Amino acid sequence: MYDYDVIFIGAGHASWHAAMILLQAGKKMAFVERDVVGGTCTNYGCNAKILLDTPFNYLDGLKRYQGIGISELPKPDWTSLMNYKKKVISPLNKIMEGMFENAHMPVIHGNGKLVDAHTVDVDGRKITAENIVIGTGEHAMKQNIPGKEYIHDSRDFLDLDSFPARIAFIGGGIIAMEFASIAVQMGAQTTVIEYTDRVLRMYPEKYVGRVVDKMKAAGASFLLNHEVKEISKKGSSYVLTFADGSTLETDYVLEATGRAANTENLGLEDLGISYSRRGIQVDDHMRTSVPNIYASGDCVDKRIPKLTPTATFESNYIATQILGINPNPIQYPVIPNLVFTLPRISQVGVTLEQAEAQPDVYDIEVAEFGKRLLFEAKNQPDAEFTFIFNKKRELVGGAFYGEDAGTNADIAALIINQKLTGMQLNQMIFTFPTESQALLNLLTPLMLKKV
The missing domain is CATH 3.50.50.60 (FAD/NAD(P)-binding domain)
Known part of the structure; x- marks a missing residue:
């Protein structure tokens, strides 16, 4: 017993x-x-x-x-x-x-x-x-480098009583970019340090580039292909030393290089x-x-x-x-994922990178949501949808850029998982004017399009 x-x-x-x-x-x-x-x-x-x-x-x-x-x-x-x-x-x-x-x-x-x-x-x-x-x-993982005791993680940041004037993020993944988006809005001198040649590698480069450009325009700096070798204390601030010998002085160091x-x-x-x-x-x-x-x-x-x-x-x-009520192995649906940058980026199903690599299998259609329906896009001209179809014109993936990217990916996930057709979408009515209705209006004609 x-x-x-x-x-x-x-x-x-x-x-x-x-x-x-x-x-x-x-x-x-x-x-x-x-x-x-x-x-x-x-x-x-x-x-x-x-x-x-x-x-x-x-x-x-x-x-x-x-x-x-x-x-x-x-x-x-x-x-x-x-x-x-x-x-x-x-x-x-x-x-x-x-x-x-x-x-x-x-x-x-x-x-x-x-x-x-x-x-x-x-x-x-x-x-x-x-x-x-x-x-x-x-x-959270932490690099084993001299001065690692000065490094903070996401848990520390989310409990930060006062915001630093200067903040450095080691890593260019989801956590770093989300927090850096906040730091820029706070007016902090924000630096994102990435070991490779780009940030947010798991998301479409064209949308990541827009976020980065916007953050740069607001004062953020991006140090790509930079490896932190040491962190030292200098009074009340910290000095990061990189592999090439260059340095950066900051007031707060947050590492988000993985978990x-x-x-x-x-x-x-x-x-x-x-x-x-x-x-x-x-x-x-x-x-x-x-x-x-x-x-x-x-x-x-x-x-x-x-x-x-x-x-x-x-x-x-x-x-x-x-x-004992389900003998079947686990079967995952397509899983939408969203990064809370400003604005948001989301994707679901077949990625844009996968689709571009297999043009004989997938078709890509771009809907310039912001340029076509600016008032529904909440005055964001570069808000955009990228839809990915198989050769039967079924939606199999999507990437979304804009304030409502999370909602867009969720609706796309529902369409993909339920294998809804263009004719079925054509029989649906959503509330107007909303981001979900806008997605339906832009997507349905593309699914009914004859190739």
């Missing part, structure tokens, strides 16, 4: 969604958490980011109307905004823990380590379960569960090499985007496996 039906190691999105389904089925469960309940996204990731980002997104929109209805722009107050963020976000983990406890799903705080297929040791306390789900997420799966101190090797820095290896039913031990979310070794919705999807799927 086990203590629980399921033990979740980690209490973030990769775990608690499955727990809520299993709870309705009468299962007995517990969470083991060594950090805070809710995980990265809830406490120091997505939620905090979007709360802090939203005023800057509005401010960016107001700038487009300056001189045509808007005369004086408001000035952002970081201290007040951060106080609000702490008021809203900080209690969430306690609220969630209380919800779990009230549902008789206790949270056991401490490091959970696998002892055998059914036993977890939490700092000396052994608990057992029929099934175990590992949902431990990832952590690694949280696999340490889990006892994986003792049970023969394979893993790497990329994560834990699972089969097509999300099972590790020990059949009753599953892994979910960012701690999994996978090629699909490591996003909160992906973790939620996997968590829900694992619940169906534990309940």
Whole structure:
């Protein structure tokens, strides 16, 4: 007889969604958490980011109307905004823990380590379960260079009480570019340092270039093909020394060069569960090499985007496996992804790069949304949609640039996943005038176009 039906190691999105389904089925469960309940996204990731980002997104929109209805722009107050963020976000983990406890799903705080297929040791306390789900997420990586103790990560930035006058971002990926977009709006001397020859390599270069140009026009600097070799302290500031001998002085250093799966101190090797820095290896039913031990979310070794919705999807799927109601292997839909730069860039399905490399397989159509429907594009002339079709004129991918790029990608994902045809879209009516209706109006004729 086990203590629980399921033990979740980690209490973030990769775990608690499955727990809520299993709870309705009468299962007995517990969470083991060594950090805070809710995980990265809830406490120091997505939620905090979007709360802090939203005023800057509005401010960016107001700038487009300056001189045509808007005369004086408001000035952002970081201290007040951060106080609000702490008021809203900080209690969430306690609220969630209380919800779990009230549902008789206790949270056991401490490091959970696998002892055998059914036993977890939490700092000396052994608990057992029929099934175990590992949902431990990832952590920010840090370069092993002299002065690494001066480096901050995304968690630090999202809890920053006062904004620095100068800030340097090491890395040109999603996190760095999102935070740099905020820093530019704050009026900080912003520098993005990238080891390769371009930032945001996972997104279409033509749209990334527009974001970069806009940030440069606002005062940001981009140091491409630069490698930081050392960081030293100079009074109250810091000096970054690059491989070519050049230097940069700044007040705050944030590194966002990647994340690694949280696999340490889990006892994986003792049970023969394979893993790497990329994560834990699972089969097509999300099972590790020990059949009753599953892994979910960012701690999994996978090629699909490591996003909160992906973790939620996997968590829900694992619940169906534990309940024995779904014999099928996991099948991922196309997954839209969005970078919260100003403006946004999103993509879904077949990428523009893939389509350009296979012109015999795909057709590319560009719809200049901003130039054709400026009022619907919220006065953003360069807002644009790029649609990717197969030779049957079915939508298979898309890339979007503009304030509403996230909504655009979501609608495209629905069309792709449901394999909707141009004729079916032609039978739909959306609200007007909205960004979703604009996408429908621009996309439908292209899908009905005879090639």
